[in-house]
Amino acid sequence: MDDRVILRVGTKILSPFILLFALYVQFHGDFGPGGGFQAGVIFAAAFVLHALVFGLGNAVKVMPPKVAYVCGAGGVALYLAVGYLSMFRGGEFLNYSYLFGVYGYEHDPTHGQHIGIIGIELGVLITVFGVMVALFYAFAGRRRIDP
Amino acid sequence: MIDLVLEVASWISIVAGLFFMLVGTIGVLRLPDVYTRLHAAGMTDTMGAGFLILGMMLQTIEGILHGQDTWWFVLVRLVLIYLFILFTSPIATHALARAGLAGGVEPWTAPTDGDA
Numbered sequence: 575m576d577d578r579v580i581l582r583v584g585t586k587i588l589s590p591f592i593l594l595f596a597l598y599v600q601f602h603g604d605f606g607p608g609g610g611f612q613a614g615v616i617f618a619a620a621f622v623l624h625a626l627v628f629g630l631g632n633a634v635k636v637m638p639p640k641v642a643y644v645c646g647a648g649g650v651a652l653y654l655a656v657g658y659l660s661m662f663r664g665g666e667f668l669n670y671s672y673l674f675g676v677y678g679y680e681h682d683p684t685h686g687q688h689i690g691i692i693g694i695e696l697g698v699l700i701t702v703f704g705v706m707v708a709l710f711y712a713f714a715g716r717r718r719i720d721p
Numbered sequence: 722m723i724d725l726v727l728e729v730a731s732w733i734s735i736v737a738g739l740f741f742m743l744v745g746t747i748g749v750l751r752l753p754d755v756y757t758r759l760h761a762a763g764m765t766d767t768m769g770a771g772f773l774i775l776g777m778m779l780q781t782i783e784g785i786l787h788g789q790d791t792w793w794f795v796l797v798r799l800v801l802i803y804l805f806i807l808f809t810s811p812i813a814t815h816a817l818a819r820a821g822l823a824g825g826v827e828p829w830t831a832p833t834d835g836d837a
Contacts, residue, residue, distance in 0.1 A: 581819075587808070
């Protein structure tokens with residue numbers, strides 16, 4: 575044990591609140607300032623803080639690089655899935671009104687708009703989080719950390 | 722009457738917060754080395770932001786008296802922001818000071834020759 579007690583304890587106390595604040599920014603994005611990109615960066619900042627305080631090796635144990643890569647691709651996949659789903663339901667690409675069916679016919683269009691924007695923002699959060707963590711690992715390790 | 726008291730108290734708090742912010746900024750610009758500047762920056766975070774948030778909380782309580790119904794969210798958010806500043810600012814200052822010591826920055830001392 576080295577003597578960085580304040581940093582260790584502070585990081586342990588604050589990390590869950592940083593993650594919670596990221597989710598707050600995420601779900602507040604429907605009504606005011608905030609949204610997927612900012613929330614993803616804040617979510618990644620918790621892991622970057624963990625890596626800075628506890629070392630890169632411990633951070634890789636908590637959040638393996640493979641998971642970060644999968645998150646970076648999976649978020650884009652979720653975004654595209656919502657877009658193509660609304661397209662296959664009869665609307666344009668990313669026209670959420672058609673997400674649960676034909677406009678004003680099978681389902682309330684505002685319901686589709688609400689769920690659609692949540693899905694899109696969730697995809698943005700996952701992608702930004704994964705890419706930010708992967709970038710940090712790449713720069714901190716000075717090499718590609720292969721899973 | 723009570724809302725006048727709250728208004729005056731909140732503006733005194735906000736002006737005090739701005740004063741500490743100004744003093745901290747002058748300190749960051751004018752003080753001689755890393756550690757003394759850190760002292761000024763830490764004071765900006767705790768005292769300046771603390772007084773500003775206290776003033777905003779008093780404004781919110783005044784809004785309750787005027788019948789605003791969204792006061793609960795604002796008040797809770799202000800308390801949470803103050804708590805997070807209270808936790809994070811000293812930790813960040815501590816980490817910066819440690820990094821300065823580990824990097825070999827000598828603390829500034831008054832020059833001894835002559836009358837300093």
